[in-house]
Amino acid sequence: MQRPETGRLLEALPYGKTMLDKIWMILSEVATVPPGEQRTLLRSMLDAIKDAEFIEFPRMTTSWDRSALPHLPKWINRPRTKVVRQYAEHVIWSPELSFLSSKKELADSPWLKIDKWLKETRNFIRDSVPVRERSLEIFGDEKMLDALIGAQAFKSSLITLDALSCYYVPEPAAWERGPLGSEKLPGVCIENSTTYDVVKRFNREAGIWGFVVYGRGNGFASVVEGILPIMEEFGHSRILYFGDADHEGLEIAARGARKFSAAGRELELEVRLYRLILECGKFAESKTGGVLSPGATDLIRKADLNELPGIFLQHLRVSQEWAGYRRLKRY
Template sequence: MSAADRMAALLTTQTRQRVDFGALAGAADAGDSSLANSPRRRRILADAARTLATRGLATLPKGKDGWDHSAHPPLPRWVRRPPATRPPGRQPTPRAYVEQLAFATTMYLSTADHALLGPINALLRDEPDAEVVPLADRSYQLYGDEKRLKNIERHHLVTKGFLNLTTHLRARPTPAPLAMFELGPAPWLLIVENTAAFTSLREILGTWPDRSQVGWLAFGEGDHLIASLPTALTSFRERHHPVNTMLLYADLDLDGLRCAQKASERARAAGLPPLQPALGLYQALLNQTPRVHPPATTDDAHTAAAWLPPELAEPVTELLTTGLVLRHEALALPQLRTLLNPASPLLHQIRGGATSQF
């Protein structure tokens, strides 16, 4: 076995892409007791390195720093194994689908797509009128895993309109409920994104002198708020306490405003009243001291602030692009208590004169 062969054998056992040439030289020495003391050793090792490169088993360094020039011929300090080749993808075996999934027979689908559709196909074939159940229940039934369909609404077949939860999966999402507190009988709901502000407002509204002015207070943030908004309808129905006004108080930063926009869209899709910004709280928040934050681009700031009416959108856009944000904590409990005056109508103070157009 040649020095190149012994080096090649060692390369097959390595897991790292880059292999020290000293280890390869050691493998050559171990297979030939005379090589270590041979005056031609350096030449033999250099020839072996070139042979590895010629065979496509290793890539030699390109830069001068990758070579040892202390003697002639120069030797590489390391070699790089070629990246592992991926086996060619296999086209899934064609299969028969029920009429509702006929799209699967005319478009290219991955093995994972077919693995998803197989149990759904069996459900539609055997129980085409199956009761619509919680998504986690259906996931467990079809795949033996209650979380298998957790993010199915983001799957490309769903987002492109090919797969429908109700029609094909006979299932419905069951998000965690929105945390809601019925503080009074008034027909409005205020959603607060931050726990500190929520706790402060709950304390203030819980002791409001005129209880007829107080409605619902809810806590929700980020993806949880967006997913859980439709559950508010159940709370309204169970308590026989519907609302005609829904307001949101989120942080004045990109994340908070983007969440507000998505939540507003979700509320509209669920048949809830329009989700309006709590302008009275926002106007007061804008008068507080902002904190430094990496600046947003003009486009990002303008798009995020579009949820607010023009008189707030403009200063908020300027705030975000100059590298500042305003979080709820800037409008602390004492300021909130001063802002909300029991001598004035509560909803008007929270809305700040907002109308249903927002």
């Protein structure tokens, strides 16, 4: 996968054998996964880590979960580094890799291939290409660089993707521009596809928002990087958000808000739409509830939706689908 989350998954995996249920738990802590894509994403990330030879899969077919596609290992093994090691010797590192000069690298270290590529292309113009394309060029493996991006060297900015003349390709965001005259109004991100379609159609006439963008459910945080270019095109530093009025819905918004904040942008709740479903909708039991995180609490406080925490403590929710097309036109 073309995601920094692959490296974070590797860092979170303990040494030794880890069962599949524990892997699922770790994945939920390091990545926001779109509904229906969990198995495909997990298998892709595990394959990338295995191809980089950080983990091992079981060999017996009985040790694989074949209840759905793609098949998943019932456990993985992250072996500790062997005592017997072969180190690279007499390496004069490229300037971009000078941080390695005081370290001992294994003879099969991926940094050696990066160093070789940097030296071979030193006197040529390097076109900027996507991460996977550069990874294929350097390693002969399009996934290898994905796993390496999670290493401490990248996290500490000792080396950047710019040094390799490549860039991370974010998930593209589905969106629609508002009508003429709405350009200066903030855009709104809608959590699920049904309400996105409704709000999008409504906005074509109402022109309440500069643009409407699809938030991809609980995969919202993963699509933030695809929304940022849209905001830049409009010259906006703030975006509004609307989803289910439930505990998990607000936590989804909070995770996205953190990513926007890291990019110098601000996310706020679309108060008008939340007020609409709280006034017109019906409460239902929720699978999630309890105390909200500080980030979600802060979003609610700024939006003056102070009744929501009490609702969530009762494990209740109001679906965003109560903001139907007819209600929007009357509201």
